[in-house]
Amino acid sequence: MLDLKMVLEHPEEVEQRLSTRGGSLDLSPLRELGARRRAAITERDNTRAEQKALSDAFRNPGLTPDQREELRQRSRALGERIATLEGEVARIEEEVRDVLLNLPNLPHASVPVGTDASDNVVLRTVGTPRTFDFTPREHWEIGESLGILDFEAARRISGARFVVYRDLGARLERALAAFMLDLHVSRGYREVFTPFVVQRDCMVGTGQLPKFAEEAYVATDDLYLIPTAEVPVTNLHRGEILEASQLPIRYAAWSACFRREAGSHGKDVKGMTRVHQFQKVELVKFVAPETSYEEHESLVRDAEEVLVRLELPYRVVSLCTGDLGFAAARCYDIEVWLPGQNAWREISSCSNFEDFQARRANIRYRPAPGEKPRLVHTLNGSGLAIGRTIIALLENGQQADGSVRIPQALRPYLGGVETIGP
């Protein structure tokens, strides 16, 4: 959420910067609401001050009954006026909030301007895609032929876009979670484990709601299945004032993630590139504003380290304004090379939200004792999506005989297994 005061003070700049995301935008209704809000608040406060003065006059013991009655009448009239104005302010503020909650974040100045993914900028490519002396297969073929991925079973129990892991596949899922968490913890992240369902406020806090309601699974009791651990972990500090000495706070969290994928009919229907439930290790940071862009760089490096250790070729892409997520001020995607699909595919998305989420979730810190609290900056990134990591391991590690080589770093987590064979 953007700051109302800032938007009202710099409307042209906000319009201009938001317009780089594509689509048209007219802030004039918001500006009009802002003016009405201010007028109503001023009048309400002035009327209250008047009533307060009358109340004070009441304490004068020398009043005659007539005078008392007159004061009572006047005060009551003011009270009615105040009630009216209070209703008006509340109504206007709700409208303002409605507009603000649906406004995306301002892209940072360093974000390349563009309309879609083709305008994204590749920052670096790390590792070299392997050359094959056979035609590399896609992950679902490999996984099914090895008996470690079972899409048929998943369809039977949960429907389309789910996957069942078996045997070393199931163990691989578990091994990767442990491997990633251990790596991040060794680099300064605190491991945290949170619920997979959250209350509505959390979803609003991180920006999934109200705009993207159709993407979320809703349980009964107004609980939502989390689409990423970002939601519960970021909301861990909702409503708090943190001490400057606590910052930066860095968390690593493993969780299942649930997504309806409502807008992606027909996309990635084969395999498990796009499924309704996957597991992910998420990195979340709470930092002082001055440091958030450095922290963004180091966040990506931390995610990249997983790929380096797993010997997977990847590239880092800076999303252009048109491709940037709703809440992000800047976002780097990490794309892993998939020889079976002959394509780079997103395996991590690392964003700096600046104070966009912090304002929604009211997460602040005190820069120094005695100073006024300020909003923190929040960041998060996948470190990594486990399902897609398995895809990458299968496609990059496949060998002519149908087996898959497991990278060195992962073997201790798989009880020393070096290859997964049929």
Added chain:
RNA sequence: GGAGAGAUGGCCGAGUAGGUCGAAGGCGCUCGCCUGCUAAGCGAGUACACGGGGUUGACUCGUGUCGCGGGUUCGAAUCCCGCUCUCUCCGCCA
């Protein structure tokens, strides 16, 4: 699921025959003093939000906020109603 207790500032904790309570006291923190280190002591300060003025985050004025919402009243942290949450005991349970 049953019974009871409670929700006050960064934390702890006073405050119920309604007014001068944003709220005693303590802790913590900040600044200063004192003490030749340390510890102790003394003094001052220390909530957040919104709106106005302004040297436009110094400062200043106004208003609101004692879990949330509503009611009574000229006026409510204090009275009434509803809700939410937390804790304790019992039951059930991975």
